[in-house]
Amino acid sequence: MFDLLSQPVGLTHYLIVGAVMFVAGAVCMATKRNALGVLMGIELVLNGANLNFVAFGSNFLERNPAYQLGLDGQIISLFVIVLAAAEAAVALAIVLNFYNNHSTVDVDRADELKG
Amino acid sequence: MGNRNGGRWMGEINGHTVLFLFFGILTCLFSLAVVFSANVVRMAFYLILALAATSGLHFLAGADFVGTMQLVLYVGGTLVLLVFGVMLTAQNPFISLRTAGGDWIVAALVGGILLVILVPVAFQIGLPPQDAGDIEGLTQREAVASSEPVSVPTATRIGLGLLGVPGDDVSGYLLPFEIISIHLLVVLVGAAYLARAKRKVVVRQESQNIAGS
Numbered sequence: 541m542f543d544l545l546s547q548p549v550g551l552t553h554y555l556i557v558g559a560v561m562f563v564a565g566a567v568c569m570a571t572k573r574n575a576l577g578v579l580m581g582i583e584l585v586l587n588g589a590n591l592n593f594v595a596f597g598s599n600f601l602e603r604n605p606a607y608q609l610g611l612d613g614q615i616i617s618l619f620v621i622v623l624a625a626a627e628a629a630v631a632l633a634i635v636l637n638f639y640n641n642h643s644t645v646d647v648d649r650a651d652e653l654k655g
Numbered sequence: 656m657g658n659r660n661g662g663r664w665m666g667e668i669n670g671h672t673v674l675f676l677f678f679g680i681l682t683c684l685f686s687l688a689v690v691f692s693a694n695v696v697r698m699a700f701y702l703i704l705a706l707a708a709t710s711g712l713h714f715l716a717g718a719d720f721v722g723t724m725q726l727v728l729y730v731g732g733t734l735v736l737l738v739f740g741v742m743l744t745a746q747n748p749f750i751s752l753r754t755a756g757g758d759w760i761v762a763a764l765v766g767g768i769l770l771v772i773l774v775p776v777a778f779q780i781g782l783p784p785q786d787a788g789d790i791e792g793l794t795q796r797e798a799v800a801s802s803e804p805v806s807v808p809t810a811t812r813i814g815l816g817l818l819g820v821p822g823d824d825v826s827g828y829l830l831p832f833e834i835i836s837i838h839l840l841v842v843l844v845g846a847a848y849l850a851r852a853k854r855k856v857v858v859r860q861e862s863q864n865i866a867g868s
Contacts, residue, residue: 545668549675549715557679557712561705563766566759570762575751576694580702583733584686587709590725598716600671603781610824614721614809615816618868620739621721621728622835626701626842628733632740633850645744646752 551603554595561588575635575645579628586624593617671715678711693751699741703734720810 562599565584595601597613609616639645685705692698706729713722812822819829 542657544676545672547672548669549672549833550781553675553679554716554780555777557682557773559770559777560683561686561709561771562660562773564683564690567762567766567768568690568867570765571690571754572698572757573754574749576695576737576744576796577698577752578742580698583702583729583737584689584705587706588699591709591712594713594716594718598718600715600717600859607780611809611812611816611822612825614718615813615825615828617718617721618722618813619725619831619835621724622839625728626839628736629846630842630849632736633846636743636850645749653742 548602549600551595551601551607554591554598554601558588558591558595561585561591564588573646573648575638575647575650578647579631579635582610582627583624586620590617590620593620675712675715678708678715681708682706682712693753695741695750695752696745699734699738702737703730706730706734719808719814797849 561584565581565588568581568584569578570581571629572581593613593616595608595613596607597609597611598619599608635645638650642649676753682705685701685708688701689698689705706725710722710725710730713719713725812825815822816825816828817832819827819832821827
């Protein structure tokens with residue numbers, strides 16, 4: 541335990557947190573029946589990937605200098621944040637439209653296109 | 656940034672590590688809380704907390720501008736939008752939709768496989784190099800990456816990079832910046848078109864029915 545507290549933060553720490561966020565988002569997308577829950581899973585997945593970009597671009601972590609992005613990682617993660625905002629706006633509009641037309645947000649009942 | 660080469664004795668506590676563990680554990684716990692909570696309102700709240708803790712991790716990695724944008728755009732913008740969506744659709748049968756047991760098993764299987772793939776890769780890639788290496792053979796970026804970190808605000812260099820001025824550890828990003836600007840404009844116009852109210856026609860028909868009867 542004290543070993544964990546005294547060793548410097550490395551790239552591995554960030555990658556593990558990013559992996560946990562990514563897996564939580566993927567499981568969230570797979571299990572939630574509420575359309576907004578699926579959206580929240582997508583946000584978690586994007587944030588996990590974003591955290592990896594920032595970690596690979598950071599100068600403050602113990603890591604191999606061959607794996608580094610510099611500021612490019614931060615700029616890409618800014619792009620991801622903007623894309624996530626756009627995606628959330630469109631997806632929310634679709635969910636509200638679906639709710640207005642069908643009076644439900646259960647994704648299992650969106651099966652009108654089923655053959 | 657604390658002691659990079661380890662203390663004289665094992666118990667010497669690294670402040671950076673303590674803060675990282677605080678924010679990292681909060682992030683993981685709230686992400687898992689989003690998954691295991693059934694109530695959609697609580698899920699939105701846990702998601703806000705998870706993303707705020709993630710911005711703390713960004714600050715600890717030296718990405719001050721990205722951390723600020725995470726707080727301002729994500730927590731302040733996107734999630735407020737999501738909370739509005741929750742409030743507009745939170746009728747009683749939809750607040751907590753139960754998932755079937757079979758879905759949980761399949762999702763746990765997929766998640767477990769993903770975790771088994773990702774965690775060993777994290778341990779493999781994250782290791783620092785075995786020998787210190789000579790600075791001479793490195794490219795300029797690697798030299799920047801292996802030098803002792805200094806805490807310089809990143810906003811100026813990010814802004815110059817977005818304007819297409821390459822720096823010593825950043826490329827020019829003018830074209831992606833323009834593309835993403837147009838993309839955001841088109842997407843917001845499309846979202847406004849999709850979400851517009853269409854109830855007026857129905858109301859007019861109903862009033863005609865009332866007038867006819």
